[in-house]
Amino acid sequence: xxxxxxxxxxxxxxxxxxxxxxxxxxxxxVDYGGPGDAPxxxxxHGLGGSVLNWAAVGPAxxxxxxxxxxxxxxxxxTRAVGTSPTIExxxxxxxxxxxxxxxxxxxxxxxxxxxxLSLLVAEARPDLVAGLVLVxxxxxxxxxxxxxxxxxxxxxxxxxxxxxxxxxxxxxSFMSAEEQAKAILRLSCVxxxxxxxxxxxxxxxxxxERDEDCPDGDAxxxxxxxxxxxxxxxxxxxxxxTQRMVVPVLLLHxxxxxxxxxxxxxxxxxxxxLWRFEVAEDVGHMPQLxxxxxxxxxxxxxxxxxxxxxxxxxxx
Numbered sequence: 012x013x014x015x016x017x018x019x020x021x022x023x024x025x026x027x028x029x030x031x032x033x034x035x036x037x038x039x040x041v042d043y044g045g046p047g048d049a050p051x052x053x054x055x056h057g058l059g060g061s062v063l064n065w066a067a068v069g070p071a072x073x074x075x076x077x078x079x080x081x082x083x084x085x086x087x088x089t090r091a092v093g094t095s096p097t098i099e100x101x102x103x104x105x106x107x108x109x110x111x112x113x114x115x116x117x118x119x120x121x122x123x124x125x126x127x128l129s130l131l132v133a134e135a136r137p138d139l140v141a142g143l144v145l146v147x148x149x150x151x152x153x154x155x156x157x158x159x160x161x162x163x164x165x166x167x168x169x170x171x172x173x174x175x176x177x178x179x180x181x182x183x184s185f186m187s188a189e190e191q192a193k194a195i196l197r198l199s200c201v202x203x204x205x206x207x208x209x210x211x212x213x214x215x216x217x218x219x220e221r222d223e224d225c226p227d228g229d230a231x232x233x234x235x236x237x238x239x240x241x242x243x244x245x246x247x248x249x250x251x252x253t254q255r256m257v258v259p260v261l262l263l264h265x266x267x268x269x270x271x272x273x274x275x276x277x278x279x280x281x282x283x284x285l286w287r288f289e290v291a292e293d294v295g296h297m298p299q300l301x302x303x304x305x306x307x308x309x310x311x312x313x314x315x316x317x318x319x320x321x322x323x324x325x326x327x
Contacts, residue, residue, distance in 0.1 A: 027069065034107045036084075036092035043069040043078035050141070050314065050325035051113055054080035055105065057123025057149070057296075058239060059195055059232060061087030063213050064122060067206070067303040075311065076118075077327075081108055083125070085231035087217065096231045097238035098124075102131050109139045116141040118318070118325045120310070122299060123270065124149045124239055127249075131242075134252050142259040142321025144310055147268050147296050149239060150275040151246030159269035188222035189215045199296040201267045206300050253282045259321045260286040261313040263306060265294035287317050 028042040041062045052072055054065040062080040072078045082089040084104055085096025094100050105128060109117055118141050121129035126148025133140040186194070192214050197203045225231075243249070260283070264276040273290065280288035289309050291298045299306045314322040 032108070032112055034104060034111060035094050036090065038081065038084075038104065038108065039088035040079055040081040040108070040112070041065075041069070043073040043080070045073040045077040046075070047077070048326060049076045050322040051077040051079070051115070051117045051327070052120050052144075052310075052325075053105075053109065053113065053117045054078065055119060055121040055125030055129055056080070056083065056086065057121075057125050058235060059086065060123070060125075061217060063087070063210065063217060064297060065120075065299060066210055066213065068299045068307050071303065071307045072310065076314075079113070081105070083128075085235055088220075090225065091227070091231050096235040098128065098131070098235075098242050099238070101235075102128055102135065105129075105132050106136050106139060109136075115327055116324050118142045118144060118314075118321050120144040120146065121148060122146040122297060124235075127239070127242065130249070130252055130256070133256065133258060137258070140258055141324035142261075142318050143256075144261045144263065144313070144318075146263045146299055146306065147265055147271050147276070148262070149243060150271055150279055151243045151249055152272075152275065188218040192218035196300075198269060200301045201265070201293055201295045202301070205302070210300070250279070250282060253279050256283060256286075259313075259318045261310065261318060262286050262288045263298055263309060264288075264290055265296055265298050265301070266290050266292050267294060268296045270296045285317075287313055 027044070030040055030042055031037050032040065039062070054062070054069065056062065056064040062082050065080045069078050069080055081104075083096070083101045084094045085091045094104060105119075109132075116139055119129035119132060121127070121143070123146075126145040127150075129140075129143050129145065130148070133143060193203075196206065196211075196214065200206065262276060262280050264271075264273055266273050276288070280286055291302050291305050294302045294305070
């Protein structure tokens, strides 16, 4: 089921198509289009994010690739109806999405939790994944790469049974949905003013929409966060998976990421010398919003070089 192409008033971004598909419940995604014979990229957002996290790079990527971005279960406009917002639930969602909507292998482009999910899909269903672009993926913390103190405090609150719901209720008592969205963007960026004004407004509008239409949104976020922390606690599994990964991988990371320290990304990249690793200086957790030209440039360059096999495999 499709809606008319969206175009913000005064926006420089081309129209895109907002689509819904039934995968044991309605799943929302955005279709940026692209050449019909081009490799397909599926953009996967992180914890607390949505398809809007890719709005600054989607149109540019669609100049040479077929580009889709999906709202994970419990986030954006995809409600947790019939599917769990856990890591396992969203991994299954991505597998069904590629099987049902795309119909052939894709290059998964995942940010934060979406990067970790992309790795797990490649492990569980290698037939669906031609290559990976990991943008500041969620990675295990360690003594040599501790998280930002504020981030550690927030995650600790979510991890304690029942306490996460209390934390969310307290936040709601003194912060509106818009203020919470602003706080997340500021935490994720070195300079949130780099995000185009129209994208700020779209993020805030979605926050208002979810506040009105998703009464269980806080509970879904807590469930997703605890599930993510559980997976990250098993760091050895992720390290082993990194070493076994055979598809081409591009790892992009912001040098000033407060949620996933650069040191953690360096350690993971060192485990597999076939991975290409690029660092964006003076950029935080979301290079695709804060440094879109840098992000798009490295993805295209990788697809033309180390990721050439992935580009050819991801064509229809």
